Structures are given as structure tokens and as C-alpha cells.
Amino acid sequence: MKNIIKNNKEFFHALGEMKQYLLLWSTQSFSGLGSAMTSYALVIWSYTQKGSALMTALLMVSSYAPYVLLSIFAGALSDKWNKKATMLVCDTLAALSTVAMLILLQNDALRIWHLYLINGINGVMNTVQQPASEVATTRVLPKKYYQRVGGLRYFASSLNSIMTPIIATAALGIAGMHAIVAFDLFTFGVAFMTLAFGIRIPESEETGEKAEKLLNSAKKGLVYLREERGIFGLIMFLAAINLVASIYDAAFPAMMLSRNGGSERTLGLVNAVIGVTTFAGSILASFVKKPKSRVRVICNCLLFSMSTENFLLAFGRTPLIWCIGGFLGWIAIPLMSTNLDAIMRLHVPEQMQGRVYSVRNSLQFFTIPIGYFLGGLLVDQVFEPIMAAQREGSILTKMFGSGKGSGAAFLFFVIAFAGIWVCLHFRRNEDIWALEKQAQ
DSSP, X not given: OHHHHHHHHHHHHHHHHTHHHHHHHHHHXXXXXXXXXXXXXXXXXXXXXXXXXXXXXXXXXXXXXXXXXXXXXXXXXXXHSOHHHHHHHHHHHHHHHHXXXXXXXXXTOOOHHHHHHHXXXXXXXXXXXXXXXXXXXXXXXXXXXXXXXXXXXXXXXXXXXXXXXXXXXXXXXXXXXXXXXXXXXXXXXXXXXXXXXXXXXXXXXXOHHHHSOHHHHHHHHHHHHHHOHHHHHHHHHHHHHHHHHHHHHHHHHHHHHHSTTOOHHHHHHHHHHHHHHHHHHHHHHHHSOOOSOHHHHHHHHHHHHHTTHHHHHHHOOSHHHHHHHHHHHHTTHHHHHHHHHHHHHHHSOXXXXXXXXXXXXXXXXXXXHHHHHHHHHIIIIIIHHHHXXXXXXXXXXXXXXXXXXXXXXXXXXXXXXXXXXXXXXXXXXXXXXXXXXXXO
């Protein structure tokens, strides 16, 4: 009984210490659900309009391109600006772009190029907001909860992944795109009001940084990474993984929507399974003890993911096999992410985090728009034509099937080997392993 009472006291004490973060996390995650539903519905809408993997992939390219190009400077600005005000302004401008899309949709004037422009604006807002949000998290949360925070983030992400395809698919069928966009704006309102009136984010009292020139401030983030070779190595590792993963993301809806046995319902089902899987993985990551080697966990989790899911997507012919692939590919990712996040927060000084995180975003995520573009291009212009030219009974048709979507399956086979090679290559990086000695 005494142990139960003690555990309850510790639990409620932890809740008290994490109150501000939990409020921020829950409302921002709710807003993220609305945004994810809109993005999911737009992917289906754009693919049904053109039937092109490249045209659909360009939606993500337009989102990530400004994020990559401007992140270095965004972090420097974030370190200077009020974090709460920065987040509120960015959220508001992003919401206004969604309102513009709703007006175009209601007037039957929405075109794909409008979505590229809107995604570009949202990408700029996310570029500025993200480093401010990272620093805000550090300031409202005690260090001892960093491991749990990574798990909570994936908990929210995975819960949204579960709910997004289910709710979005149902809403599209019952009420159409208008209802999804309206829900997106509602979730924005909840998050905005909570952040504006219910959360206090401490600001740094250092004045020297605010007087520093923008270029010099951004340069410090680059200099830090040049000196911290282990952190730089991890960033390059994730950049290479992101290249493979974004090619996967570009090909995934094209295969799910066009392959024999695929449909909007199949796409939603596999995405929901991935969401349930990351949900389970996030719970595991939230409660697992600190590992002896965070670097080993990161390497092993990514290697397991890359060497399972892509092969099952390539050779699978049924939703069941694709769901199993989604489970194996995503179950270890939350654990990887929590350890990566802990390494970054523990090694990078708080006063440098805005600048370093923004430089990290440019370096780690610059491969994402490249990967999306390559994935869409390879599906439409290379692998689908190759499979269309195959005779019945050829080796490739026996391996990947025939008809539209078989080319995407062939591409998954190729990127499986690419992902495995990336993991094995960076696993040998001595600078990354040196981070273990620094932490001891």
C-alpha cells in the first residue's frame, strides 16, 4: 500500500512539473490532427485529379523546399524573437492560407498549383515556428523528462496517424473536403487560444544575443556543428535516411491507390496500422529505461525498419502483407526518435539550440524534397514504364506483378537495399560513437 501511495505521489508530482508542456503538447497535437487530415485528403484529391505520383509528390516538395532553404536563418531569428509570439503569428498565417484554400474550394476554383503555393506559405511558417517550438519545449520541461517527451511526441504522432485516415476517409465520403478543412480551422482555434492565454513560456534574459547580427548568429550554428563531429554525423545519417524515406513516401500512395487490391480504403487501412504501430512504439519508448548505448539503439532501429517494410511492400500483393510491412517498419521508430532527441538536447547547450536545430533542419531535411521529387519522377518515368514493357511471365512480373502500381513495388525493392546500405555505412562512423564517451 505504501508503494502504491508513493508511486501515486510521484506520478502527480511529475504531472505538476510537466503541466505547461502537457498543455502545449496536447493542444498542438490536436491542431496537428486537423492539419494532417487536410493534407491526407489533398493527397487523395490531387492523385485522383491527375493520376500522377510526381504531381502529388510536388505537394510535399513545395512544403519542404522553403523549410530547407530558410531554416538556417529561422533559427537565428527564433533565438532573438519571443517564442510564444513567434508560434502564434506563424500559426495564424498558416490558418489564413487554409481559409484561402477553403474559399477556392467552395467556388470550384481550386487547382493543384494553388496547393503548391499554399503549401509553400505553410512551409515558411513551419520553418520559423519549429525552432521556436523546440526551444519552448526545453524551457518549460525539466531535463529529467526529455526521454518521456520523445515518447509523448510519437504518441501524439501515432494517434494522429491512426485517426487521420479513418476520420478523413469517413468525412470525405459523408461531408466532403469542406468539412475536413472546417475541422482543421477549429483545431487551430483551440491551439491558438490555449497558447495565447493558458501557457507561459519563459524568455531568456540574455541581451547580448539579441544585439548580435543575424548572419553571425546563424554562422554560430554552423560553426558548432563543424566542431561537434558526432552531432554532425548523426544529422548526415538522418539526412540519408530521409532521402530513402521520402522516396518511399512519394511512391506509397501511388501504389496503394492504383495497385490490384489497392484503393482509398486500403491506403487508409495501411496508414491506420502504421499509426497503431507507432502508438504502441511510443508507449514503449516513453517507459523504457535509458539504454546503455543510445547510438546503438538508433542504428539498430533504423536498420530493422529499412530491412523489413520495403521488401514486404515490394513483394506483397494483399493489404494484409502491406499491413505487416507497416508494422515491422514503424514499431522501432519511436524508440529511435526518443534517443536521437535526447542526444540532441543533452549535447547542445540551451542557448544554442535554436540556431543548431535550424541548421540541423536544413542539413537533415534538405534531402526530403529531393526524395519526394525523385520518388514521383522514378515511379512515373522509370519504374512504371519498365513494368509496362514487361511480357507476361517475365522475372519482374513474377516478382512485382503487373499493371499500374507494379512499378512502385519495384521501386520499394530498390530503396530497401539503399536503406540497408545507409545504415551499415553510418554505423561505422567513429565520430557518432564518440558521443557515447562524451555522455559518460
